[in-house]
Amino acid sequence: MQPSNSPTASAPASEEIQRLRRAVFEDENNLLLNRSIEHLFNVSPVAAGDNVWTLPRYDGPADFTYEYDGEVHPAHDVIENTFTDALIVIRNGRVAMEEYANFAREDTRLLSFSMGKILNAVLVGLAIADGAIQSVDDEMTKYLPEFRGTDWDGTTLRHMLLFRTGMEWDDYPYKPGEARDSHENSFIRTVAHYHAPARNLRRAHPPGKVFNYSSLETSLMGALLENALGERLNGYFSRRLWQPAGMEAEAFWVLDGDPEMGGREITGGTFNAVLRDYGRVALMLAQGGKANGKQILPQAWVEDMMRPGGTETFEMNPGHNYGYQTWTIDGTKAIASIGSGGQFLYADPESDTAIVKMSHAPQAYPDFKPSAEETQAFLLAASAWQPR
Amino acid sequence: MPNLSKVEISEQKNQPAPPALQELRRRMFDPDIATLTNRTVELVFETRRVETGQDVWELPYALTEPDFTYDYAGKTWNAADFYENTATDALIILKDGAIVYEKYFNMVQPHTHWISYSMGKSFSAMMLGAALKEGLVKSIEEPIDRYIPELEGSAYEGMAIRHVLQMRSGTDWVDYPYDPGPARDIQDAAFMQNVERFYTPTFTATKKHEPGEVFNYNTLESSLISLLCARVSGKTFSEFMSEKLWKPAGMESYGFFVLDGPPDVGFEFTGGGFNAVPRDYARAGQMMLNGGVANGHRIMDEDYARACGIPGSSDTCEWNPGYNYGYQFWTLDGTNAFTAIGGGGQWIFIDPDTRTVLVKLSHTPGTMPEHQETADETHAFLLAASAWSPT
Numbered sequence: 001m002q003p004s005n006s007p008t009a010s011a012p013a014s015e016e017i018q019r020l021r022r023a024v025f026e027d028e029n030n031l032l033l034n035r036s037i038e039h040l041f042n043v044s045p046v047a048a049g050d051n052v053w054t055l056p057r058y059d060g061p062a063d064f065t066y067e068y069d070g071e072v073h074p075a076h077d078v079i080e081n082t083f084t085d086a087l088i089v090i091r092n093g094r095v096a097m098e099e100y101a102n103f104a105r106e107d108t109r110l111l112s113f114s115m116g117k118i119l120n121a122v123l124v125g126l127a128i129a130d131g132a133i134q135s136v137d138d139e140m141t142k143y144l145p146e147f148r149g150t151d152w153d154g155t156t157l158r159h160m161l162l163f164r165t166g167m168e169w170d171d172y173p174y175k176p177g178e179a180r181d182s183h184e185n186s187f188i189r190t191v192a193h194y195h196a197p198a199r200n201l202r203r204a205h206p207p208g209k210v211f212n213y214s215s216l217e218t219s220l221m222g223a224l225l226e227n228a229l230g231e232r233l234n235g236y237f238s239r240r241l242w243q244p245a246g247m248e249a250e251a252f253w254v255l256d257g258d259p260e261m262g263g264r265e266i267t268g269g270t271f272n273a274v275l276r277d278y279g280r281v282a283l284m285l286a287q288g289g290k291a292n293g294k295q296i297l298p299q300a301w302v303e304d305m306m307r308p309g310g311t312e313t314f315e316m317n318p319g320h321n322y323g324y325q326t327w328t329i330d331g332t333k334a335i336a337s338i339g340s341g342g343q344f345l346y347a348d349p350e351s352d353t354a355i356v357k358m359s360h361a362p363q364a365y366p367d368f369k370p371s372a373e374e375t376q377a378f379l380l381a382a383s384a385w386q387p388r
Numbered sequence: 389m390p391n392l393s394k395v396e397i398s399e400q401k402n403q404p405a406p407p408a409l410q411e412l413r414r415r416m417f418d419p420d421i422a423t424l425t426n427r428t429v430e431l432v433f434e435t436r437r438v439e440t441g442q443d444v445w446e447l448p449y450a451l452t453e454p455d456f457t458y459d460y461a462g463k464t465w466n467a468a469d470f471y472e473n474t475a476t477d478a479l480i481i482l483k484d485g486a487i488v489y490e491k492y493f494n495m496v497q498p499h500t501h502w503i504s505y506s507m508g509k510s511f512s513a514m515m516l517g518a519a520l521k522e523g524l525v526k527s528i529e530e531p532i533d534r535y536i537p538e539l540e541g542s543a544y545e546g547m548a549i550r551h552v553l554q555m556r557s558g559t560d561w562v563d564y565p566y567d568p569g570p571a572r573d574i575q576d577a578a579f580m581q582n583v584e585r586f587y588t589p590t591f592t593a594t595k596k597h598e599p600g601e602v603f604n605y606n607t608l609e610s611s612l613i614s615l616l617c618a619r620v621s622g623k624t625f626s627e628f629m630s631e632k633l634w635k636p637a638g639m640e641s642y643g644f645f646v647l648d649g650p651p652d653v654g655f656e657f658t659g660g661g662f663n664a665v666p667r668d669y670a671r672a673g674q675m676m677l678n679g680g681v682a683n684g685h686r687i688m689d690e691d692y693a694r695a696c697g698i699p700g701s702s703d704t705c706e707w708n709p710g711y712n713y714g715y716q717f718w719t720l721d722g723t724n725a726f727t728a729i730g731g732g733g734q735w736i737f738i739d740p741d742t743r744t745v746l747v748k749l750s751h752t753p754g755t756m757p758e759h760q761e762t763a764d765e766t767h768a769f770l771l772a773a774s775a776w777s778p779t
Contacts, residue, residue, distance in 0.1 A: 016475070
């Protein structure tokens with residue numbers, strides 16, 4: 001097996017496929033892109049097991065409202081107003097709303113973008129439970145020794161999970177720059193890992209102080225995990241979460257190249273699964289790490305994941321702070337993992353609410369903002385609702 | 389009185405497709421994403437499957453490298469140049485019933501369902517052949533409105549099925565959907581919005597020429613052929629095709645049609661919306677080469693299968709020079725070869741003289757003049773591939 005942090009040695013994707021991938025990342029094609037990833041990319045399957053976690057249901061209607069932009073909306077407005085393709089609301093462990101739009105179906109596997117970052121925190125929790133990682137306070141160089149003696153010295157896994165490493169990185173891929181280059185080289189051309197530039201990054205702040213959103217660090221965490229576990233992430237994730245939690249369908253990550261030649265899962269934002277399986281992940285987090293009648297993830301780890309890493313306010317996402325690879329919502333114990341194009345995985349332990357919404361909204365700020373704000377209003381209203 | 393089917397034309401109006409889907413469907417022809425849209429039709433459109441059976445028609449392999457050249461635009465090209473020059477996504481060549489070359493491009497796989505575009509028209513002719521063999525239709529000289537009474541009062545009243553099959557109805561219709569006009573309007577209403585049955589403009593068609601005199605390519609007429617098949621079989625067109633072609637021919641995967649509405653009211657878009665895996669297109673071509681026999685089963689009479697590839701007249705097609713038209717198949721002037729052709733570079737080429745079948749699936753631009761350039765290069769390649777004797 002190639003070490004996961006080596007450059008991929010894959011042949012670049014054909015010019016034609018590169019052109020297609022660039023074109024399909026345009027907003028106007030989101031609806032198609034989000035459901036057709038396996039036609040466009042090499043993917044890495046995460047197998048489901050046989051023992052499906054059955055979710056009981058409420059029979060009553062979604063008879064609640066939410067307020068947005070000075071107007072009161074019936075719950076269903078969120079579907080059309082915010083580019084929704086699939087929506088599930090789970091209250092008290094029971095499905096209270098499950099809706100599909102635009103020909104998405106219960107077996108459609110949808111791209112989660114950065115919503116899937118939270119799965120890296122789930123993986124670290126599992127790896128600690130299994131003893132493959134000793135502590136979240138370990139230095140990252142313990143598992144990525146080739147980073148010793150670089151500006152990364154002193155950075156712990158916790159710093160990485162909280163996006164408070166202090167390393168210099170501008171994560172915005174929708175304009176020319178280092179993030180765009182990483183996106184191009186990993187997704188489009190499949191010639192390098194997304195985190196290929198990581199080792200040469202410069203330190204801007206001491207570790208633990210300043211929040212800086214970094215898909216590069218999430219991708220690097222994928223490589224770190226593979227080194228620590230000594231096995232491919234898709235097999236481990238299947239064995240430790242997807243099968244025991246009773247997921248109903250195979251999921252997959254996008255690979256940044258041929259796996260035989262060093263291609264690996266791009267863990268920063270390429271996970272694909274069916275709606276109800278995302279719902280099950282959210283429900284597991286809302287219920288303290290329990291899934292399908294088993295304690296899959298230690299409760300203390302779930303609580304750590306959902307605790308904000310600071311108290312400051314971000315222009316990028318007001319009213320939120322950041323836990324382990326997920327946004328936290330100020331003044332609540334809830335989290336909202338958010339992905340470009342309107343992907344939301346919401347879990348609130350206090351009201352026992354799990355909500356997942358998959359959408360084809362515009363990917364970049366500021367076009368993304370209005371539908372994101374309307375969705376947030378919906379999430380809070382749905383957690384306060386008492387379904388029958 | 390023929391036994392008209394239970395599949396009546398529905399007056400029922402359904403809800404239009406969601407606006408976001410309509411917009412996406414209209415971008416289907418965008419050359420930037422065509423290689424993806426051509427393989428993801430089932431994710432975006434209303435569809436109905438043509439189920440297959442268990443007994444797969446195994447095509448033998450005799451693989452070799454295509455070491456021939458072809459001449460195009462004043463240059464001699466290697467066979468390998470062709471794939472890239474003409475935006476190829478899959479290419480299969482059969483000689484004497486064996487696959488001698490099979491290659492996929494741009495992440496297409498043997499199990500990828502690919503849209504036929506107008507190659508689907510040829511499948512409507514195959515199914516009429518099956519309906520004739522089963523005695524569900526007596527003869528193509530029968531008037532078409534005997535089976536589709538809604539055509540009474542239109543220019544199709546009393547018209548022999550043959551003229552529709554050969555696209556020589558003489559009705560007034562301009563079939564180019566890339567420009568504004570009735571062809572685009574009905575395509576949009578039927579397949580993007582799902583609010584009209586695609587064939588309805590035929591019910592009010594007016595006469596421009598005497599039937600049989602003039603060739604005029606008309607996608608609506610492929611729908612009439614398949615509507616006729618559905619009527620006489622008493623089944624959906626897809627069920628009829630599954631029973632009389634897809635299962636007996638031993639296709640390896642299901643096929644599916646785009647519908648012009650939800651499954652309770654929608655009719656198959658045989659004129660352009662069929663989808664199948666590449667090798668199943670090859671099996672259909674091999675069946676035509678075999679004179680209507682597939683996997684040991686006779687699907688249509690031999691005379692009918694041969695007639696599909698005989699031009700309806702001697703005048704070459706004005707906008708497709710070098711070609712004429714048989715029964716929903718194009719014929720190549722000066723040869724006995726015939727071919728299904730679909731927009732964006734879809735081809736099932738059949739040459740009985742050299743025992744060649746060739747399937748090419750592509751994502752070339754559907755609009756003129758780009759379409760013509762790749763079509764001309766493909767024509768040159770087809771003739772060279774047909775003449776090629778693998779060693």
